Each structure stands twice: as structure tokens, then as C-alpha cells.
Amino acid sequence: MDDAGVSLQAKMIAMGEAARAGARALRLASAEQRTTALQAMAKAIREDAAPILAANARDIAQAKANGLSGPMLDRLLLDEARLEAMAAGVEVVAALADPLGVATARWTRPNGLDIARVRTPIGVIAMIYESRPNVTADAAALCVRSGNAVILRGGSECLASSLAIHAAIVRGLKAAGLPASAVQAVGTADRAAVGHILAGLNRAVDLIIPRGGKSLVARVQAEARAPVLGHLEGLNHVFVHAAADPRKAVEIALNAKMRRVSVCGSAETLLVDRAVADRLLPLLADALIKAGCELRGDAAALVIEPTMKKAQEADWSTEYLAPILSVAVVDGVAGAAAHIARYGSGHTDAIVTEDAAAAEAFAAEVDSAIVLINASTQFADGGEFGFGAEIGIATDKLHARGPVGAEQLTTFKYVVRGTGQTRP
Amino acid sequence: MDDAGVSLQAKMIAMGEAARAGARALRLASAEQRTTALQAMAKAIREDAAPILAANARDIAQAKANGLSGPMLDRLLLDEARLEAMAAGVEVVAALADPLGVATARWTRPNGLDIARVRTPIGVIAMIYESRPNVTADAAALCVRSGNAVILRGGSECLASSLAIHAAIVRGLKAAGLPASAVQAVGTADRAAVGHILAGLNRAVDLIIPRGGKSLVARVQAEARAPVLGHLEGLNHVFVHAAADPRKAVEIALNAKMRRVSVCGSAETLLVDRAVADRLLPLLADALIKAGCELRGDAAALVIEPTMKKAQEADWSTEYLAPILSVAVVDGVAGAAAHIARYGSGHTDAIVTEDAAAAEAFAAEVDSAIVLINASTQFADGGEFGFGAEIGIATDKLHARGPVGAEQLTTFKYVVRGTGQTRP
Missing domain, CATH: 3.40.309.10 (Aldehyde Dehydrogenase; Chain A, domain 2)
Incomplete structure (x- = not known):
């Protein structure tokens, strides 16, 4: 591996470590604090309209130079209306009922133990996606709502747009007293970064979510050393x-x-x-x-x-x-x-x-x-189901199935309250 | 690959195909039919006490010949009391509330669509485990309760015991009109069978559950081409x-x-x-x-x-x-x-x-x-949580966490009821 390779790997591992710290901060943040962050993220996206659209113009120019046209090019494009829709989408997620801390079941055992199953974040999610820049905002919003730190790795074809959106998101996090490590974006188009994420970043990644074409999802499912929430084709x-x-x-x-x-x-x-x-x-x-x-x-x-x-x-x-x-x-x-x-x-x-x-x-x-x-x-769509936004439609049967919204990005723990019980 | 290898692979693939048919039968069976099967399984285990204990005596003799002693040998041992506990355990699972068909959430959208999230079986589960013969009965019972077909691959050191228990289980299934393909046991001690299961049996396996020592779980997690529900150490x-x-x-x-x-x-x-x-x-x-x-x-x-x-x-x-x-x-x-x-x-x-x-x-x-x-x-135990029995304690964060009972072996589907709605 050359120096650049070593340095990218080191950078990615450091990103994973930072994400663990970000995950802890989000996990311990209150629902109100995460709501405030989401509202501030939406506001920052609107405030940053000019730099985001300028970055998108650079992506579009590069895409045209690479020969992209038609619907492929249209998917990359941002304009005032799409930017407003993106900010409004983050506000919808801000208004969702917070999924965390809710006891989805609670019962008492004959020995007096009180057992509660409580929703908690998964931890660190790595999101690998293609094309549409709005995924950057959607994924960040759903992860903040569900208390998960996220590492965003968008497609190289809209890297500038994604990084400009990410800068706004970070300002929103900071406005609510949350660290930038809660939502990080990979700043390079180097495809080796994906390989490092798939290797799990030194066990820092709890879940990898690919969103894109068949070949991307297939590569992630074949190579990932962490659990994958796949969404495959809709036949x-x-x-x-x-x-x-x-x-x-x-x-x-x-x-x-x-x-x-x-x-x-x-x-x-x-x-x-x-x-x-x-x-x-x-x-x-x-x-x-x-x-x-x-x-x-x-x-x-x-x-x-x-x-x-x-x-x-x-x-x-x-x-x-x-x-x-x-x-x-x-x-x-x-x-x-x-x-x-x-x-x-x-x-x-x-x-x-x-x-x-x-x-x-x-x-x-x-x-x-x-x-x-x-x-x-x-109607197979998270928005149509009332989830506010979606990460994708999961076709695996484990963990989540169908539209993946904030609630589907949670796990749970059992909190058992006793009065000194020991097991006979 | 030699002839025996080819024939084992073909046998295992056929077992996977049969399991898919068994899964369909279990999925469409009523809760009452699966309860009847579980009660008949418990009865058959009691009726077969003599052949099961005789098979266990052969396993114990072989284990002693292989130099096993102390707690390792004791884990393999069955006696009248342990056999009765095994049958009683199946009856506890028979008495559990059926997890399937329950709507865990239901809501109506502004357009009138009625959305229900309904518990369904996962499909085909492959269970790879070591030592204790009672796991054969526990795993079969929890899978029948949760509507999943299961392929059981017990440790070679208690193969005769497991197969004798399995014969009783199959009689119970048949008594309730369910096919033998719902609960299958690998009949060979050949370790290559595990490799075939880990390869996914031609995509017939929806979930692999390893239960045993660190090296078994590590092998399964490294090689499996299907999702794994791992349970690692308790530090x-x-x-x-x-x-x-x-x-x-x-x-x-x-x-x-x-x-x-x-x-x-x-x-x-x-x-x-x-x-x-x-x-x-x-x-x-x-x-x-x-x-x-x-x-x-x-x-x-x-x-x-x-x-x-x-x-x-x-x-x-x-x-x-x-x-x-x-x-x-x-x-x-x-x-x-x-x-x-x-x-x-x-x-x-x-x-x-x-x-x-x-x-x-x-x-x-x-x-x-x-x-x-x-x-x-x-108290970290499915029985102590009131789950009747457990497949293990999951330490992964995805899908299930903590004691894995019948409910944790389910997934869900969304059933959306409309009156002709189309999406604008």
C-alpha cells in the first residue's frame, strides 16, 4: 500500500473512532436536543442555499463533461425547489415522535423482577449511496432522530453537493450542542474508502446500509464485515x-x-x-x-x-x-x-x-x-407509510423489512429492575 | 470432490429445498395446529424414553472412549429426569401465546389506507450447536412455535441422542398433520455438512444460528453466506x-x-x-x-x-x-x-x-x-424472562438482542388494506 493508501486507511479508522464518540453523545442526548438539532439542520440547509447550489453546479458540470444526460443527470440536479423540499423533509423528521427510550414491552415476573424492553440506537451506521444528493440530508436526519451516528459515503458524482449539504448539517448539530462526529461525510471520491468501510473500520461500524444499484448492493453484501441492511430489487x-x-x-x-x-x-x-x-x-x-x-x-x-x-x-x-x-x-x-x-x-x-x-x-x-x-x-414508500422519510425499502427478513424509517434504525435493550433478587 | 462429497452436498441441498416446503406448511398452519404438534412432540419424547436413553448411552460410551470426563461428559448425559425436563420444556413452549399473525402496529393514513405490521415467520432457520442434546428439542419447539422450518445440526458427540430425539419430534409433527420437512436433522457427523449449511443451501436458509463455543461462533460468522444471529461471550x-x-x-x-x-x-x-x-x-x-x-x-x-x-x-x-x-x-x-x-x-x-x-x-x-x-x-436466561425456552442470548444488535425465544424468531410483513387507492 502506498502512502496515500495508508493515510486514507488511518483517516477512515479515525472517522470510525470519532463516530463511536458521536454515537455516545447522541445516545445520551435528550429527544428535545435531537429535535432542536434537526430543526437547526433544516434552517442551516436553507441558509446555505447559495453554496449548496454552487457546489451542485460544479457536480453537474463535471457530470456533463463525463457524458451524463437525461434522467441520470436529472437525479443529480438541485434547484431552489428541491433544496426547499430537502429542508422540509428534515423538518418532517424533526416532528416525528421520538423512537428512543420507549418501552415496547414491560412485564413483571413471579419473583418480582420488572422487565422492560426499551428502544435504543443501534450505534454507528455507515451509509453507502449513489447519485441523489438529498439522500445526504434524509439519511442524516433519520440517523439523528434514531440516535445513531452516521458515516455518509455518497456517490462521487455528487460529492461536492453532498459535502456542502453536510457542512450545513454539522452547523445544525453544533447549534444543538451535539458534536460533528455524530454525522460525518467521507470527503474523497477515492473508491478505496468504501473498502475500508466494508472492512468495518476496526469494529466501529454496527450496520452498513447500501442504497443504489444492484452492483453496489451486491458488492456490499459480498464484502461487508459488519451486518448489512440490504434493499434489493422490487419484482x-x-x-x-x-x-x-x-x-x-x-x-x-x-x-x-x-x-x-x-x-x-x-x-x-x-x-x-x-x-x-x-x-x-x-x-x-x-x-x-x-x-x-x-x-x-x-x-x-x-x-x-x-x-x-x-x-x-x-x-x-x-x-x-x-x-x-x-x-x-x-x-x-x-x-x-x-x-x-x-x-x-x-x-x-x-x-x-x-x-x-x-x-x-x-x-x-x-x-x-x-x-x-x-x-x-x-405506495411502497416510507413517506407514504407515514415514516417521514426512508433510508430505503429492506427486502431482507432480518431486523427491518419494508420501508426503513427512524424506528427501524433502532434496537432495544432489556432493563430489569429488582429489589435484590438472586437466582435460585 | 469425491463421490461421498458430491452426494453429501446434493443431500444437503435437497434438505434445504424440503425445508422451504416445510416452512410454507408451518407458515400456513394455524396456531392451534402448531400447538397440537408441540404437545404431540412432548408426548412422543416421553414415549420414546427407552430408545432415546439407549442412544444416549451409545454417545456416552463413545465420549468416554474419546477421553471425555467431568462436566464435559455430564453435559452430554441424559437420564429419566433430564428427559422429563426436556418434554416439559416443549410443553411450556406449547403453552406460550402464539407470536404469529399478531399486528404489532396498525394505523390509518390520511388517504384511507389501513396499514398493519403483522408478525410472520422468518422462513428456514439452520441451527448449528454443540454438546447438550436438549438443544435439539428446545430449538425444534421454538421454531415450530414461531412457524419456522429448522435444519438441526447438533454436535457429533451427541449425534445418536439427537437423532433419537428428532425421531420423536417428527412423530409429533405428523400427528398434527405437519410434514417432517418442518424439522430436519443432519444425520451425519461429517463436518463438511456444516460447510454446506454455511454456504446457504442454494439460498434456502434465511438465518443461521450458532450455539456453542467461541470457535464455532467465529467460524460461522466468518463463513456464513446467510444472516447469522450470533451469541458471543458474556463478559x-x-x-x-x-x-x-x-x-x-x-x-x-x-x-x-x-x-x-x-x-x-x-x-x-x-x-x-x-x-x-x-x-x-x-x-x-x-x-x-x-x-x-x-x-x-x-x-x-x-x-x-x-x-x-x-x-x-x-x-x-x-x-x-x-x-x-x-x-x-x-x-x-x-x-x-x-x-x-x-x-x-x-x-x-x-x-x-x-x-x-x-x-x-x-x-x-x-x-x-x-x-x-x-x-x-x-437472570440472563430466556426461561427467567418468561420466554419458555431460549435459543441463546444474542449479543449482536440487529434483529434480536438478549434472550432469543419464539417471538425473537419472527419477522413481520406490512398488510395494507385499501379501497382502490392509487398514488398521485
Whole structure:
């Protein structure tokens, strides 16, 4: 390793040590103090509009020079409105009920021991993300609300923007008497920094959260020497059941696929109950095609709608993130559930039906983080769940599942109060 | 890989596939059906007393031939009383409130969406453990209660006992109409089987739980390609605060160290507040030494009790699991918390004090899975918490922390009920 490598490693280890101190300060801070910090962070972001937008202009110029354009470039862009939305988002988190210190369970044992399960912070979280600069503010806000120190490692393509936002965040922390070590940002685009974080920074990192494309998440899951809260793809289904209200079916399928095709909550496969396929598939296909969606059907769907492209086996497990939808005809709830178990990613799946028993059977059978009855899969979002903001949608089953907000970034301890009890 | 290797791998992969089917059956079974299975399992264990004890006699003979003796041999031993305790333990789990299907939170959004967070099983759990044959019954019972299929890989030294117990468990499952794939046991002592489990059995394993010595847990954490619920050592402290009741301090310190020295809830370090060390340390030392405990003190402790051995730096981070206790004099709650943060393992720590404010400060400051006020660290046990049985004490912070019972072996899904909502 060259001198620069040694020095980066030393810097990163020092950052981990500082984060432990920051975590302790946040853990012992009161809810009011953390709320004050969040409010001050929002205020500082607004005050720093000029330097943040100037830094973003530098990122955008560099991105254009690197050949970025279209939606990719748009994701990097900040303007007055987006900056205001970012500050307002931090204020929403400031207004959330504080998750810490709450006893989620409490009981007394026959020997008189009083046992309380109390929410506590996890400790030090390392957040590794790509592109959108607002993640810097969202992640910092959720971590402060949940009492966790965070090490932010944003994408190199918006490094200047992230560092400018981070400077405002630090001013907010200090205004509330909290140390800068509570929210740190990696100041270099050197990708070796990610390797050091994945190695755990000398055991200083309690949890690593990757947010970005498949290759980033895969690398983190393969290399991390600390627990990872992964969020993988959303291979989401809308199942139109025999007892579906046709109008709701069309509106939900259309919204689930087409509202925004690039989000993880968008639908990728439409399942239609064989009992009503003849009648409903034409309505569904008509609405989707008119909205600009390409359909790829299985053999049974093609019989009803011969204009569709034929779906290949790979279509059932492809997250298009584009105006394309695969369509399969299935036999009832059991058929839909079997298709979802085989091809789904355990993210978000919906049923459209007026039959309450079928709805509950679907909800019981489908083992996904979010199961919706008569609602669009695009509701798979922390904000829509009322979490204020989200770190991502977890598709792992351990610890957190679905939208990850402040409460999901906590753990707990047992506080046992006795009067001198010893164990026989 | 030789033929036997290929065939073991194929067998293990098939076991993983079967476990997925078993998990589905358990997930869809009613609480009553799983309760019936647990009751039938307990009955079958009692009915099979003769073959189980005969199998255990073979394990014991082999262990003696391998040179095992004393407590190591005793851990393997089953007799009528231990077998009855095992069956009774399964009945306690049968009587536990079913954790599944419970909505742990439910709220309605302004758009009318009704969101419920509902407990569900994790899926397939692989349990890798050593020595004590009762773990086979405990783990199977907790997994059935929590709706998880389990693959049991017990230690080779009690393989015959475990397989005999497993045969009874399978009869219990079948009596309730549940498939044998819900609880499977690896039938070979070949250590390569562990490697296949750690590789994840073709993504069939959702969670790996190691229970055993440091080297087993370390191997699992290093090699596992699936999430691990680790339970590491208990480097536990008893802090005698300035406002401690002397009688409680002596009783708690004595019980925490000496009740059973080989359990993970035993105390390894005694911290005494400088303000009362002159007065209380002699009382504490006297009781502990009389009970057969060796004390190793820091400089300040040695001034008060010159007969102690001098503690070395390594003593503060050694889990003795023996009648040895390190003793340090510290300055108040802050001093105790600093010592615990530096040397503790985040397992279980206790304060003895009559000062409520000091007790709450200690509970807030010490970041361990279990913090006790005026009670012995030996209460760190799922049974003592009222969980019926335990898989172990988790020292990780993610997902579960502290005693792992049936409820801790669940995850959740969000069930969102709408009336046709689409997202604007």
C-alpha cells in the first residue's frame, strides 16, 4: 500500500473512532436536543442555499463533461425547489415522535423482577449511496432522530453537493450542542474508502446500509464485515382476482406500473385470474397500451390479446424499471401466490378483489415485505407509510423489512429492575 | 470432490429445498395446529424414553472412549429426569401465546389506507450447536412455535441422542398433520455438512444460528453466506455503587459469580465505587473467597485487600467461566460505565444501588443487551424472562438482542388494506 493508501486507511479508522464518540453523545442526548438539532439542520440547509447550489453546479458540470444526460443527470440536479423540499423533509423528521427510550414491552415476573424492553440506537451506521444528493440530508436526519451516528459515503458524482449539504448539517448539530462526529461525510471520491468501510473500520461500524444499484448492493453484501441492511430489487406483482372491481383493477394496474416506472415500488408483472381473463384482460391491456406500456404475455394472455409480445422465461424475473409489463394468466389466489413465490423478490405485491376471504388468503400466503389489498404498489414508500422519510425499502427478513424509517434504525435493550433478587 | 462429497452436498441441498416446503406448511398452519404438534412432540419424547436413553448411552460410551470426563461428559448425559425436563420444556413452549399473525402496529393514513405490521415467520432457520442434546428439542419447539422450518445440526458427540430425539419430534409433527420437512436433522457427523449449511443451501436458509463455543461462533460468522444471529461471550459486570445496600451487594455479587460459573450470564468482573470501597470491598471479598472464588484486583483494590492476586490487563477482557473474578475500583456510575464500554461484551451488566437516579443513569449509559438494577446477572436466561425456552442470548444488535425465544424468531410483513387507492 502506498502512502496515500495508508493515510486514507488511518483517516477512515479515525472517522470510525470519532463516530463511536458521536454515537455516545447522541445516545445520551435528550429527544428535545435531537429535535432542536434537526430543526437547526433544516434552517442551516436553507441558509446555505447559495453554496449548496454552487457546489451542485460544479457536480453537474463535471457530470456533463463525463457524458451524463437525461434522467441520470436529472437525479443529480438541485434547484431552489428541491433544496426547499430537502429542508422540509428534515423538518418532517424533526416532528416525528421520538423512537428512543420507549418501552415496547414491560412485564413483571413471579419473583418480582420488572422487565422492560426499551428502544435504543443501534450505534454507528455507515451509509453507502449513489447519485441523489438529498439522500445526504434524509439519511442524516433519520440517523439523528434514531440516535445513531452516521458515516455518509455518497456517490462521487455528487460529492461536492453532498459535502456542502453536510457542512450545513454539522452547523445544525453544533447549534444543538451535539458534536460533528455524530454525522460525518467521507470527503474523497477515492473508491478505496468504501473498502475500508466494508472492512468495518476496526469494529466501529454496527450496520452498513447500501442504497443504489444492484452492483453496489451486491458488492456490499459480498464484502461487508459488519451486518448489512440490504434493499434489493422490487419484482412486484399486481394480481387481478376473479372478484376484482374492473374499474379499480384498471386504475391500480395503471398506477402501479406507469406512475413512475423507475422506482422500486413499480409493478413489473400483471397476474390475471383465469376466471375473468377473457373479460378483464382486454380492459387492462387497452388502458396500459394507451398509456404507452409495452405488454409481454404468456400463452394464455396471447390468446386473449394476440397483439402482445410473447413473454420469455427471463421476463418473469426482470425488473424492467421501464414502461414494460409482463402479463400471466393464473388460477386464483393459489396460482398467483405460486407465481409470486417463484419469481418475486419479496418486496411489494398487490391483489385487487372485492372478496374479503380471497384478500386475506393472498395476504397470508404471499411472503413479501408489503402486501396490498386494493391499492397500488407505488405506495411502497416510507413517506407514504407515514415514516417521514426512508433510508430505503429492506427486502431482507432480518431486523427491518419494508420501508426503513427512524424506528427501524433502532434496537432495544432489556432493563430489569429488582429489589435484590438472586437466582435460585 | 469425491463421490461421498458430491452426494453429501446434493443431500444437503435437497434438505434445504424440503425445508422451504416445510416452512410454507408451518407458515400456513394455524396456531392451534402448531400447538397440537408441540404437545404431540412432548408426548412422543416421553414415549420414546427407552430408545432415546439407549442412544444416549451409545454417545456416552463413545465420549468416554474419546477421553471425555467431568462436566464435559455430564453435559452430554441424559437420564429419566433430564428427559422429563426436556418434554416439559416443549410443553411450556406449547403453552406460550402464539407470536404469529399478531399486528404489532396498525394505523390509518390520511388517504384511507389501513396499514398493519403483522408478525410472520422468518422462513428456514439452520441451527448449528454443540454438546447438550436438549438443544435439539428446545430449538425444534421454538421454531415450530414461531412457524419456522429448522435444519438441526447438533454436535457429533451427541449425534445418536439427537437423532433419537428428532425421531420423536417428527412423530409429533405428523400427528398434527405437519410434514417432517418442518424439522430436519443432519444425520451425519461429517463436518463438511456444516460447510454446506454455511454456504446457504442454494439460498434456502434465511438465518443461521450458532450455539456453542467461541470457535464455532467465529467460524460461522466468518463463513456464513446467510444472516447469522450470533451469541458471543458474556463478559458481565456487577457494579456496587456508593448507595448500595451492603447485604444486597454481597448476595448479588456472590450469586452472579458463583451460582453457576460456566453459564454466559455469570459475572466476570466486580466494580466497586471508590466512595465505599474501603467499607464494602472487604465484605464482598470475604464472602466470595469463603465461597471458593479467586479474586484478581487492580491497584486500588489491592490496597484494601492485599491478599488478592494482582489483575493483569488481560483479566478485564477474559470470560473465565470459572470461580475467578476480577475486581476494579471505579469512580461512580461514569467510571463503571467507562470500564464496561471498554471491556464488556454487551451481554449483561448489573448495578447495585438504592439511589434511583444512579440506577437509571447506569441503565441509560450502559449499552448492553440486558441491564439489571439490584438483581443478579444470572437472570440472563430466556426461561427467567418468561420466554419458555431460549435459543441463546444474542449479543449482536440487529434483529434480536438478549434472550432469543419464539417471538425473537419472527419477522413481520406490512398488510395494507385499501379501497382502490392509487398514488398521485
